[in-house]
Amino acid sequence: MKKTREILELPVIGVEEGRELGRVKGLVVHAEAGRVAYLLVAGDEWYRGAVALAFEDVLGLGDDAVTTEGAGKLLPLSEAPGLEELLAGKVQVIGARVLTRKGKLAGRVGEYFVDEENGRIAGIELQAADHQEPVFVPAEQILTFGREVVVIQEQKGGAGPGVTQAGREQVNELTEVFAEKQRKYLLGKRAGQTITANGEIIVTAGSVITEEVVARAQAAGKLLELSLSVEV
Numbered sequence: 157m158k159k160t161r162e163i164l165e166l167p168v169i170g171v172e173e174g175r176e177l178g179r180v181k182g183l184v185v186h187a188e189a190g191r192v193a194y195l196l197v198a199g200d201e202w203y204r205g206a207v208a209l210a211f212e213d214v215l216g217l218g219d220d221a222v223t224t225e226g227a228g229k230l231l232p233l234s235e236a237p238g239l240e241e242l243l244a245g246k247v248q249v250i251g252a253r254v255l256t257r258k259g260k261l262a263g264r265v266g267e268y269f270v271d272e273e274n275g276r277i278a279g280i281e282l283q284a285a286d287h288q289e290p291v292f293v294p295a296e297q298i299l300t301f302g303r304e305v306v307v308i309q310e311q312k313g314g315a316g317p318g319v320t321q322a323g324r325e326q327v328n329e330l331t332e333v334f335a336e337k338q339r340k341y342l343l344g345k346r347a348g349q350t351i352t353a354n355g356e357i358i359v360t361a362g363s364v365i366t367e368e369v370v371a372r373a374q375a376a377g378k379l380l381e382l383s384l385s386v387e388v
Contacts, residue, residue: 157269157270157271157272157278158217158269158270158272159267159268159269159270159281160183160250160267160268160270161267162219163180163183163195163217163222163270164180164181164182164183165179165180165181166179166180166217166220166221166222167179167220167221167222168180168195168197168209168221168222168223168224168230169221169222169223169224170223170224170225170226170227170229171215171223171224171225171226172225172226172227173226173227176199177197177199177224177227177230178197178198178199178207178230179197179198179199180195180196180197180222181196181197181198181206182195182196182206183195183196183270184196184208184239184242184243185242185247185249185277185301186238186242187245187247187300187301187302188301190276190277190295190298190301191211191274191275191276191277192211192270192275192277193210193211193238193239193242193275194208194209194210194211194236194239194242195208195209195211195214195222196208196209196233197209197230205232205233206233207230207231207232207233208230208231208232208233208236208239209222209224209229209230209231210229210231210236210237211274211275212275213225213229214275216272217270217272245303246303247301247302247303248303248304249265249268249277249280249301249306250265250266250267250268251264251265252264252265252301252302252304252305252306253304253305253306254280254282254284254293254305254306254307254308255305255306255307255308256307256308256309256310257299257307257308257309257310258310260310262282262284262308263282263283263284263291264282264283265280265281265282265283265306266280266281266282266283266290267280267281267290268280268281269281276295277295277298277301278294278295279292279293279294279295279298280292280293280298280306281293293308297309339367339370341383342365342369342370342382342383342386343365343366343367343370344364344365345364345365345386345387346362346363346364346365346386346387347359347360347361347362347363347365347369347382347385347386347387348361348385348386348387349361349385351373351378351381351382351385353372353376353377353378354376358372358373358376358378358382359372359373359382365382365386369382370382
């Protein structure tokens with residue numbers, strides 16, 4: 157599963173041509189189906205306008221690229237079936253207010269997760285005012301994706317949004333996947349700055365990032381800071 161920010165700006169590669177056809181500039185959500193229906197793709201010649209790639213025509217949604225059979229799968233927006241209606245609906249998941257079924261404001265959507273296999277929205281990351289950390293709300297708890305509002309099911313007893321057991325399992329799975337991706341990304345790179353925690357040095361600027369460094373950063377809650385500091 158991927159967050160939308162892991163998909164945006166990925167190059168779209170045509171397997172038949174063996175070349176880049178453009179980059180992902182946007183995702184179009186089919187609200188009733190709860191999935192991403194199209195990727196909007198644009199190239200360097202941005203003045204020619206974006207084209208659409210139906211999610212079912214995506215061969216692979218990887219860490220480094222999106223693959224499709226070829227340029228023939230990219231359609232003008234006016235020729236993509238149902239796309240104009242979806243765009244007219246103006247469903248923007250990120251930033252939408254999140255309400256419980258009983259009308260209580262729970263927060264806003266900070267991100268959402270996409271299943272690489274079918275485009276299904278697997279859950280949302282809820283930014284709630286009374287939570288220091290985002291809350292993951294699984295798809296099973298989401299009732300409606302609207303133009304401005306996402307409606308979710310309360311926990312039993314009307315306790316408001318929260319993570320069910322199934323949701324906790326999904327959170328754990330996602331956390332492990334993202335942590336592994338982050339670890340692979342960091343290993344072998346050099347730290348761009350010295351990072352410390354509680355007076356102890358985790359890594360010095362210019363040092364190669366090793367498994368031990370990653371483990372120390374993770375234990376100290378400095379993994380994100382380490383990721384942002386690497387030399388590229």
